[in-house]
Amino acid sequence: MSEQFEMDEDEAFGVAPTLIDDVVEATSAGDRGAIEQLLDPIHPADIAHLIEQLPPRDRTALIEVWKGVDGEILSELDEGLREEIIDTMAPAELAEVVRDLESDDVVDLVEYLDEDQQEAVLDVLDGAERLAVEKALSYPEESAGRHMQVEVVRAPDHWTVGEAIDFLRSDVELPDQFYHVILIDARLKPVGYVTLGRILSARRGQKLTDLAEESFRSFHVEDPAADVAHAFNHYHLISAPVVDDDDRLVGIITIDDAMTLLDEEHEEDILRLAGVGEGSLSDTVLETTKQRLPWLAVNLVTAILASMVIGLFETTISGLVALAVLMPIVASMGGNAGTQSLTVAVRAIATRDLTGSNVWRVIRRELAVGLFNGLVFAVLMGTVGWVWFGMPMLGVVLAVAMVINLVVAGLAGTVVPVILEKLGVDPALASGAFVTTVTDVVGFFAFLGLAAVMIL
Amino acid sequence: MSEQFEMDEDEAFGVAPTLIDDVVEATSAGDRGAIEQLLDPIHPADIAHLIEQLPPRDRTALIEVWKGVDGEILSELDEGLREEIIDTMAPAELAEVVRDLESDDVVDLVEYLDEDQQEAVLDVLDGAERLAVEKALSYPEESAGRHMQVEVVRAPDHWTVGEAIDFLRSDVELPDQFYHVILIDARLKPVGYVTLGRILSARRGQKLTDLAEESFRSFHVEDPAADVAHAFNHYHLISAPVVDDDDRLVGIITIDDAMTLLDEEHEEDILRLAGVGEGSLSDTVLETTKQRLPWLAVNLVTAILASMVIGLFETTISGLVALAVLMPIVASMGGNAGTQSLTVAVRAIATRDLTGSNVWRVIRRELAVGLFNGLVFAVLMGTVGWVWFGMPMLGVVLAVAMVINLVVAGLAGTVVPVILEKLGVDPALASGAFVTTVTDVVGFFAFLGLAAVMIL
The missing domain is CATH 3.10.580.10 (CBS-domain)
Known part of the structure; x- marks a missing residue:
């Protein structure tokens, strides 16, 4: 059964599945020589890749038996895993590991370690290199100074x-x-x-x-x-x-x-954009659960807000249950159109394509696109709503709500990321929650409100 | 008002908003000399950036008055815009433009042109370069052969x-x-x-x-x-x-x-991932509408499917309208959790971190994460449902449906992209539609079905 999901060998760069199996086997046999023979010809980036792909138990065992993780491999590892492994190393081992690295790689290795670990690494460096590393660490996180190499010709x-x-x-x-x-x-x-x-x-x-x-x-x-x-x-x-x-x-x-x-x-x-702040495949269940929970919590608030809007129209829905059947369509289409607009905007802000010079033009364009797509789906859904429930007026309400929500989606999808950027908040992080709140609330309100006025 | 959205100058690389205004002014004055003076010191990448940011009318006017778009600038432009501009050029102009480019840049320029245009460009190249370009074009699209440089030391x-x-x-x-x-x-x-x-x-x-x-x-x-x-x-x-x-x-x-x-x-x-196949900010309203329509159409089918599931429970909802108020919460949480899982999976497939060797472990992890987050939000929402409508059983139904949907979301979010990849379909393109269909259908079915059995 496992065969079925096995991907092409070249997908995994230099790490063949058989190599992984062989390493795991040598590890359980406690055969350090065999591990060395297997990993010696492998590129450090591939060894890191292999370590990341092992289940946590095999990973710990390999590191203990092999004792071969060096600075280059550490540099290639996912951050979380790297800290975990450094945690298990004695100062003397650490000293060995960072000795051959250039100063910018050392900075990369220690910048997110806690102070004790950082101190331990710095202690093993010689004077000039320690100075270079400390200097680099004095620059702000994620700055050019942190990532530069001091060796210049x-x-x-x-x-x-x-x-x-x-x-x-x-x-x-x-x-x-x-x-x-x-x-x-x-x-x-x-x-x-x-x-x-x-x-x-x-x-x-x-x-x-x-x-x-x-x-x-x-x-x-x-x-x-x-x-x-x-x-x-x-x-x-x-x-x-x-x-x-x-x-x-x-x-x-x-x-x-x-x-x-x-x-x-x-x-x-x-x-x-997907509400997964950080995280990699090598994180544990607990770490992953914690990374994803905040965004789901934000979404819960959004969803409850939308439900409260629906709650306003309980009597309307009692009068015509077809409304409950159709209302998610308006909200869902708005959410998708909003996500399209916001993704384009977030990407364009990141690549510096969306600037003060063209933001008004982009907003006008998004409004027009929302209107046109809104009209297309209004006709479609208006017909579906009419035919499905045999009520022409239901079709009209659905159509009008669709146009309103897709126009609002285009507007919110562009304006929200631009404003967040102006406020210094990463638009990739927060736009999704705001935009879907808008499209859910507007979608339910427009559809149920129009129905309350025009049908009942 | 426009001031309010003006971004920091450095965001736009070397293109200051004042430069854009000056160029537009010189263009409307038909002053070719002034345009040349303004653009001469600017990097080709920045000129391309500036052209992309102009409204279509100003853009066309600039190109006509200036007549200064060269091969380097063309290479830097968004693909759609590039084709548009090449379309307006006479063969002699084109010849001038491609003369200074290295063969890989010429390939880049002509590979997506239609045959007539391609022929026009090839005709102006000298024998050896034409041969190199034709050879490169004989390799598959998006292959190493298309992007290599033939000049090697x-x-x-x-x-x-x-x-x-x-x-x-x-x-x-x-x-x-x-x-x-x-x-x-x-x-x-x-x-x-x-x-x-x-x-x-x-x-x-x-x-x-x-x-x-x-x-x-x-x-x-x-x-x-x-x-x-x-x-x-x-x-x-x-x-x-x-x-x-x-x-x-x-x-x-x-x-x-x-x-x-x-x-x-x-x-x-x-x-x-956002359902926007291609597209850039310089595309017109019509182009953008067309790019976004297919994904919205797919989403409409998804949404109608979900509505049909709700339709199965019309009598259940008539019996208790609170169900209509709460049901979007279950679907929305599932959709978000599914998007989290699928984004991590799609990214990991792209970076070759998700392979045959760890796919089962990742699926197990996603199931566990779905279960844990499901339990957290089950307790939360169970309480909300109970307090809001004063019905303990409604809380229980909401809680159970939440757990079911988040576990399903974790499973679908990983399995769907992996299977699409195996089938040779780009998981970034198609996963979203499948996963939200699953979480919508399962969410509504679980919640309304449980309510039908346990409450009414």
Whole structure:
């Protein structure tokens, strides 16, 4: 039976289901050598992926028997799981684990740990690296400063290609990965960058400034990381220097970090829109229950509000039970149309496509779309209501309520996220509750109210 | 009033609202020189952004007066708008526009044009480039072959650093941006790559193969672009060679392309989950109405199904109108819980976190979460139902129906997307309709059915 749900092997990147089974088997046999043999050729990202996919009991057992989780694997793990594993590690083990990481990876690892754990990790770093990590932690959460790498290859802006090449070929310690040489002026302000490709192919006598890329753009340490990620995507940047308050170069953000940030940003948006704040598949039942409860509680309030509106019309419904049968249709169509509008608006706010310059045009468009779709479904549902219950007037009421609710849905779906954004609330998080409240209340009120006036 | 909705300037990247106003003014004055002066210092991505934000009339006027839309700007525009603008261009203008683009950008530009337009663009390309574009168009839509760049810097795998440097400094034509030298064996198969940083800092006599990166990974021309994008994010790749059926190097995908793909992939997921297939803010009312109609139609069928279930219990409702007041609560809570589960599942399928290895564990977890949250809200709503209408039995019915519906929601929210994925249907597109149908039908049936049996 399990076969039936087995997905294509390539879906799981490098982690074949048979590998997982083999690792679990070796773990239950307590065979550390076998585990090492299995996991040694596997990419750290895939090992993290494998650990995430194990049931909690197997996961704990594997970590205990194997004792092979290193800094790279930790960096790749889901946050919740990462903290859990760090919790189980002795300070000496932790020291071993963070030793090989670059400073930005250490920051990534420790930023959400509680103070005791953070202290334990910092204690094992050498002076310079500890300083770099502490400096990064002093910047706001989710800022450029938290995500930058302090290892930067820089060159004075008056250098020639030859000087740069000689410098790079000297004994200087270079970062693992770098793609640009950042040009700085006498006050350490970054003024441009040159790709290594250009340095390699240019004449030695050429000035670096003549080879600088047009796409150059720098960020401030306190710029929100999400803005940085969007700017990388928008301007097709490969790396960008980060400056402090005095405009001095203090670090660099590279596109691979920006890609990770953009992906996290996406994950947050999509989960928040669905009312799942955070959370991953490796969370336990209890954690998941707690993550989902708040949104369901908000929805309960919404639903009770809608019920109270229905309660106003109890006598109307007693007079014509067909109203109870048909009323969810109006509310449901409004809810769906509202979700369409709000998702487009939330996404457009995130990508900076919805701005002060076009918000009125977008609102007008949504109203028009609501009106047109409202008319289409009014005709459809009006006919259904009439034929089903043999009452032409019921059809008319249904049709008019449908138009009203779809227009309101278009309006609320755009205005609510825009106002939330203005108020500094993440529109992805809160828009859904407001918009469905509006469409439920308006839907029931319009339909039952019109029925009370026009039919009974 | 407009001021009230004006967002922070930095939200709109480099496009200040005042710039937009100035451009519109210069356009109405027919002042081409002024437009050029305004737009000359602006990044093509920002110009595209500005064009997207204009109302359709101003947009058309700007393009006509300015005559400055070039290939780079076209590449940055929303697809729909891009086609619209290309439609208005004479073949000679088009020729001018695509002349400076690299082959992968031309592919991007023409792949969704209709045949006449495609032919017009291809006709202006020179032989070699035309061949490259036609070759790329022969690969499936949304494949690695469509998105790769054919300009690759390659070196035989027996070369030394010195040989590579001499080659790069010779008169060979190099791509605008490149970060790696791809090593190929005698049969043109890519076997590794070396970053330019390592080449620059190593001794001339060192063998390139000794400097090759561990992260090396290649793709097949027909691999889905989405898989490539996820692999870049998962393995932190910077570039990756693309091979044909004979394992020969035919192109390269770089991380900036992968980032664009990942972003498009995400946009698709988030919009599909909300029942908005495609679409952007620059679409017209008619286009938007058409995009949203199909999902609303599907929802109408769902809603009518739910109404038919209610219709089965007309006499029950006549007997106790309180049931009509409370029944939307059960359906609404189920719908929300189902959306939570399905969003987590859809996202996890997209990121390859939900696989054959853990699907049963995830289903068990969702059932447990549904049960626990169901119990919490059963107690709450049971009390509300009892107090509101003074009928303890009504509270009990509401409570039991709530538990049933939240458990069903958790189950459907996971199983539906997994099955759709197995069937080759995009779970982001279709899961919502199925899951809400299930929670509506089960919600109304459980609540009204229990009421019919236990109360009346």
